[in-house]
Amino acid sequence: MAEGIKDKVAIIGMGCTRFGERFDAGPQDLMVEAFVECMEDAGIEKKDIQAAWWGVHMPDISVGRGATVLGTTLKLPFIPITRVENYCATGSEALRGAVYAVASGAYDICLALGMEKLKDTGYGGLPLAGGMGYKSPLYSVNRTAPGEFAMMATKYFSQYNISPQDGKLMLAKVSAKSHKNGAINPKAHLRKEVTVEQIINAPIIAWPLGLFDCCGVSDGAAAAIVCRADMAKSFRPDPVYVKALQIAVSSGEEVLYTKWDGSHVEAAYRAGIAAYKEAGIKNPREEVSMAEVHDCFSITEAVTMEDLQFSPRGRVKEDIEAGRFNADGPQPIQIDGGLKCFGHPIGASGLRMMYEMYKQLQGKAGNRQLKNPKIGLTHNMGGFPSVNIVSVCIVGN
Amino acid sequence: MVGIVSYGAHIPRFRMDRNIMQLALLFLGLAPLRGEKAVANWDEDSITMAVAAAKDCLGGQESIHVDGLYFATTSPTYSLRQNAGIIAAALDIGSATRTMDFTDSAKAGTSALLSAADAIEAGSCNCCLVSASDCRVSKVGSSIDYIYGDGAAAFLVGKEDIIASLDGSFSTTHDFVDRRRLEGERLEHIWEERFIREEGYMKLIPEAVEGLIKKYALNIKDFSKVLYACSFPPVHSALAKILGLNPEQVQDPLLMTVGDTGAAHPLMMLVAALEEARPGDRIMVISFGQGCDAFYLTVTENISRIKDKKGVKRNLTNKAPLGSYEKYLAFRKLMPVEVGIRGEEMIFTSFSIVSRDNRELYGMVGSRCIKCGTPCWPAQRICPNPDCGAIDKMEPYRFANKTGRIFTYTSDFLAPSIDPPASYGFIDFEGGGRAGLDFTDCDANSLKVGMPVELSFRIKYSDEKRAAVNYGWKAVPIVS
Numbered sequence: 001m002a003e004g005i006k007d008k009v010a011i012i013g014m015g016c017t018r019f020g021e022r023f024d025a026g027p028q029d030l031m032v033e034a035f036v037e038c039m040e041d042a043g044i045e046k047k048d049i050q051a052a053w054w055g056v057h058m059p060d061i062s063v064g065r066g067a068t069v070l071g072t073t074l075k076l077p078f079i080p081i082t083r084v085e086n087y088c089a090t091g092s093e094a095l096r097g098a099v100y101a102v103a104s105g106a107y108d109i110c111l112a113l114g115m116e117k118l119k120d121t122g123y124g125g126l127p128l129a130g131g132m133g134y135k136s137p138l139y140s141v142n143r144t145a146p147g148e149f150a151m152m153a154t155k156y157f158s159q160y161n162i163s164p165q166d167g168k169l170m171l172a173k174v175s176a177k178s179h180k181n182g183a184i185n186p187k188a189h190l191r192k193e194v195t196v197e198q199i200i201n202a203p204i205i206a207w208p209l210g211l212f213d214c215c216g217v218s219d220g221a222a223a224a225i226v227c228r229a230d231m232a233k234s235f236r237p238d239p240v241y242v243k244a245l246q247i248a249v250s251s252g253e254e255v256l257y258t259k260w261d262g263s264h265v266e267a268a269y270r271a272g273i274a275a276y277k278e279a280g281i282k283n284p285r286e287e288v289s290m291a292e293v294h295d296c297f298s299i300t301e302a303v304t305m306e307d308l309q310f311s312p313r314g315r316v317k318e319d320i321e322a323g324r325f326n327a328d329g330p331q332p333i334q335i336d337g338g339l340k341c342f343g344h345p346i347g348a349s350g351l352r353m354m355y356e357m358y359k360q361l362q363g364k365a366g367n368r369q370l371k372n373p374k375i376g377l378t379h380n381m382g383g384f385p386s387v388n389i390v391s392v393c394i395v396g397n
Numbered sequence: 398m399v400g401i402v403s404y405g406a407h408i409p410r411f412r413m414d415r416n417i418m419q420l421a422l423l424f425l426g427l428a429p430l431r432g433e434k435a436v437a438n439w440d441e442d443s444i445t446m447a448v449a450a451a452k453d454c455l456g457g458q459e460s461i462h463v464d465g466l467y468f469a470t471t472s473p474t475y476s477l478r479q480n481a482g483i484i485a486a487a488l489d490i491g492s493a494t495r496t497m498d499f500t501d502s503a504k505a506g507t508s509a510l511l512s513a514a515d516a517i518e519a520g521s522c523n524c525c526l527v528s529a530s531d532c533r534v535s536k537v538g539s540s541i542d543y544i545y546g547d548g549a550a551a552f553l554v555g556k557e558d559i560i561a562s563l564d565g566s567f568s569t570t571h572d573f574v575d576r577r578r579l580e581g582e583r584l585e586h587i588w589e590e591r592f593i594r595e596e597g598y599m600k601l602i603p604e605a606v607e608g609l610i611k612k613y614a615l616n617i618k619d620f621s622k623v624l625y626a627c628s629f630p631p632v633h634s635a636l637a638k639i640l641g642l643n644p645e646q647v648q649d650p651l652l653m654t655v656g657d658t659g660a661a662h663p664l665m666m667l668v669a670a671l672e673e674a675r676p677g678d679r680i681m682v683i684s685f686g687q688g689c690d691a692f693y694l695t696v697t698e699n700i701s702r703i704k705d706k707k708g709v710k711r712n713l714t715n716k717a718p719l720g721s722y723e724k725y726l727a728f729r730k731l732m733p734v735e736v737g738i739r740g741e742e743m744i745f746t747s748f749s750i751v752s753r754d755n756r757e758l759y760g761m762v763g764s765r766c767i768k769c770g771t772p773c774w775p776a777q778r779i780c781p782n783p784d785c786g787a788i789d790k791m792e793p794y795r796f797a798n799k800t801g802r803i804f805t806y807t808s809d810f811l812a813p814s815i816d817p818p819a820s821y822g823f824i825d826f827e828g829g830g831r832a833g834l835d836f837t838d839c840d841a842n843s844l845k846v847g848m849p850v851e852l853s854f855r856i857k858y859s860d861e862k863r864a865a866v867n868y869g870w871k872a873v874p875i876v877s
Binding site for chain 1: 737738739742744745746747750751754758771773775777781782783804805806807808809810811812813814818819821822823825829830831832833834835841846847857858860867869
């Protein structure tokens with residue numbers, strides 16, 4: 001009988017670079033920066049790492065494929081390294097590999113490192129990954145990530161009878177909150193508060209989403225050291241334990257079958273249910289102290305609140321208006337600024353989310369520190385609302 | 398008896414007021430004519446317009462087995478890879494079809510029609526689709542830049558249920574050098590207009606008309622409509638007098654509303670004439686291009702059967718102004734345009750995929766589950782219905798003729814486009830199935846969830862490095 005992952009693995013060290021337009025740093029610089037902080041935090045030596053998982057989503061624009069770049073950059077001594085890639089959930093996939101390897105009993109200590117170097121493309125927004133390979137130009141629409149998520153906003157507004165004006169106002173409040181949080185985070189990419197008016201009046205990127213509805217496109221890396229839960233306290237007094245680590249992937253029925261309503265992410269809902277079951281959480285709205293969710297766009301965060309059952313279906317607007325997810329609200333979301341302001345170097349993002357949950361649970365989040373959080377959740381989504389991969393990870397003391 | 402079974406036409410939605418051209422081009426001199434011309438959208442070319450006219454022509458008669466497809470144009474997209482073959486793929490008419498491109502002369506459209514009639518007469522073809530289309534580019538500010546417009550006309554030629562019998566023809570050839578373009582050139586050269594008028598139109602069209610009348614012992618007065626190709630309005634009027642036509646016999650040459658559409662021009666006029674025709678009417682058609690084709694038809698009782706065609710009439714009223722000459726230059730790639738570094742990203746075209754997936758990509762043929770009836774595009778091996786999941790129980794299912802409704806949409810300013818924003822969305826099809834598609838011929842601000850759409854075959858992208866223009870079906874809001 002499968003037991004799940006709860007309390008079998010602990011995180012004992014993490015590192016995260018400053019995210020941003022790191023024209024100063026190459027991909028290897030970012031990897032080393034995250035690794036050095038992570039190792040110092042864990043207080044272990046390189047020889048203690050028995051295996052590593054390496055996440056990069058678009059290696060063809062930075063370091064190439066395979067796992068060799070992690071070994072040769074960090075000078076890891078001929079240990080097993082696996083490169084993983086799962087769209088924007090790549091960072092969480094790397095962590096999942098390391099955590100499951102330890103839980104299997106094969107290793108005591110493993111490394112997960114995710115990195116993305118996006119700002120060498122010469123243009124804004126993400127390069128399109130060509131989801132269908134050589135078939136992409138033949139079959140795909142001339143689309144971008146903002147457009148794909150904008151369609152969820154269009155549908156959400158239509159389904160719940162929200163006028164475009166009210167809808168944009170709702171989304172603006174999501175972004176304004178994250179900008180406020182990100183402004184005080186020294187590692188964040190976008191460190192400026194913006195008003196709801198500025199957000200609403202910003203240029204449209206893909207209707208109805210404007211500039212401030214979109215997250216930063218950033219360079220960065222993040223890393224974690226995980227070990228057997230029973231040995232974690234020998235490294236530090238405040239390890240963080242993995243309570244659940246779930247991932248759900250689209251079956252294709254969202255687009256190919258016509259039952260999907262277009263205003264939620266089915267895999268997020270399913271991954272949430274699986275993770276709550278694994279962690280033993282009965283009431284996510286009450287029990288999850290804080291979360292870092294995949295707010296690639298304001299609408300994604302709004303809908304995710306419903307998919308993760310923090311808000312009732314179709315009613316996140318009320319919670320947003322009540323300030324529920326603000327830093328001083330009952331369930332703070334994106335306390336580090338989120339993808340919106342901390343930034344989104346794809347392969348690193350899942351680990352960056354975990355970095356904040358880890359620091360918050362240890363009480364080491366500085367001027368962002370929440371009061372006594374118990375359970376943290378990361379929600380890391382890859383793909384588009386119509387076809388995607390969603391990882392939900394729950395951690396606690 | 399051989400004749401026309403059905404007709405269809407396409408006029409691109411954009412029209413440019415020639416005064417707008419005049420404003421941009423005044424430094425070069427005065428416009429040779431006023432009115433407006435039809436301008437193909439950036440994702441249209443001679444192939445896509447021919448498909449649109451053919452779709453209009455075949456509408457409601459998809460069950461007819463077409464075993465010939467002749468395409469006529471002077472602006473072929475490919476000079477190696479048969480353009481008619483791409484049109485046949487888009488129409489999904491099957492492989493047992495004779496296809497041919499007629500080109501190099503503005504009389505190519507009428508020559509294709511006459512050849513189709515001959516093939517049917519000879520018994521080598523049963524039902525032949527002829528589609529003529531032109532999307533020509535010319536030097537900025539030239540007289541033909543003003544005169545030429547874009548458009549297409551299509552006819553189904555056969556023996557049964559004909560709406561007009563094709564009763565006789567007379568063709569001439571003259572190496573009369575008015576316009577020319579060498580292999581590899583994009584822009585046309587044109588000789589002096591006075592020469593074209595005096596030695597071309599004024600002599601060659603009367604010669605063809607006289608030839609036809611003499612051959613079949615006809616009288617010009619017997620014709621309810623006479624339509625003849627001509628680029629210049631004053632010459633067109635002068636010809637009516639020379640031919641001895643009453644004003645009501647003269648078919649409007651569409652020069653002030655569409656422009657001279659080359660190989661499609663006489664056939665578009667024929668569509669317009671048939672739209673107004675009554676049983677028993679006689680129509681004479683004369684094309685012009687290094688000689689002439691002249692032929693005449695007699696309209697039958699079946700003409701009343703033709704309904705719900707866009708034809709020329711409805712296409713003329715479905716229009717949107719193209720308010721900028723510069724935009725026209727960008728559409729036709731006559732001016733380099735910044736589409737951003739994102740837009741410079743390399744596209745790779747794999748022709749083995751284009752060939753393998755041809756019916757799916759060009760014919761928009763997906764699959765339908767025999768067990769539960771779920772239609773899908775692209776085609777699936779395993780049914781996506783979670784309560785079904787049948788494996789390899791699929792039949793081909795074509796979406797190209799289906800209408801649908803917008804499930805959701807966006808208008809995207811980040812996606813590289815010559816005409817931003819790029820609008821796209823998901824369509825829920827009548828009869829089932831959902832697909833993500835580009836939108837075209839639409840005003841971004843008018844889009845709504847639930848809006849009805851139809852599909853149109855369009856250019857998806859060009860990959861000059863690999864000599865590829867690729868096509869696919871896009872959604873177009875239905876204009877009531």
